[in-house]
Amino acid sequence: MADPDEHPADLPECPSAQDGGLLPTELRAWMVLLAATGAVEQRLRSVVKERLDVSHDEFLVLCLLAEQPEGLRMTRIAELLGRPKTRLTYQIACLQHAGLVTRKSVCGDKRGVEVSLTDKARALLREASEELASTVAEALDHVMGPDQRDAVYGLLPGLAEK
Template sequence: MTDDGRPLEPAQLRAWMAFVSASHLIDHEVERQLKRDGGLSHPEFEVLLRLRGAEGNRMRMSDLAREVMISKSRLTYQVTQLERAGLVRRTGCESDRRSIWAELTPEGSAALDKVRPGHRRVVREALIDMLSAEELALFGDALTRVADRLRAR
């Protein structure tokens, strides 16, 4: 464990500031593309994407919140917006009355299909194409370690 009161060294500060700037700028680019191509916010896109990848295109709301890494109340808001747009529906869980399923509708699947080509293009232009194969592997490994450590908390 490091002493969290110590100032960051110049190289550490540079890495941190570069990460913060790049992550905000990439998120902004992704958000613009999703809004332009499909009227979706980045969190809404993430919900649709997670549901598409789930068995039966549905997940319990509590599991979905963990996957998307947002609070249950924020997820409820996002799913309500998606439900109003006809992209997701909520249903009760037969085996556990306390649980609610969020399920991707055919319209939600079509909305995801509409924005994914542009999303892939933005991700490639903003990040992937800027890195060599070696840098991409190191970057992926490093961020996976960070995410794993924070999830364990």
């Protein structure tokens, strides 16, 4: 594992970002995205546990719900996160026990369950958002070369300013 204190400028350019390799451009780009995702997840885990006292997977559920004021059906959350429904049921139960989400039945569908954030969860996310955003920016700076970083920052306005 790379030294987290190593300065990004000292790192070699990401091999998958170099032209002339065996892989087509699309697959090289996918590999850069995977590396970036892995680096962000690795760094976020400790921050999320410390600031929100939830697992990384539970944090992903909170993030999805944060963008949905009306909540989401559990089947949709499972689909968006690519998680088995049984695992999601456990995660939602943990989040509900912590007072971070509520569950309610969907009108007209006996099996449908909709999940929403509580005010407590919204406040926690607001309080932690600056540190979480900085963690993402630092992780991306650590694993990506300047061209890849510029491309990602183009997709995420404001991230480059962190």
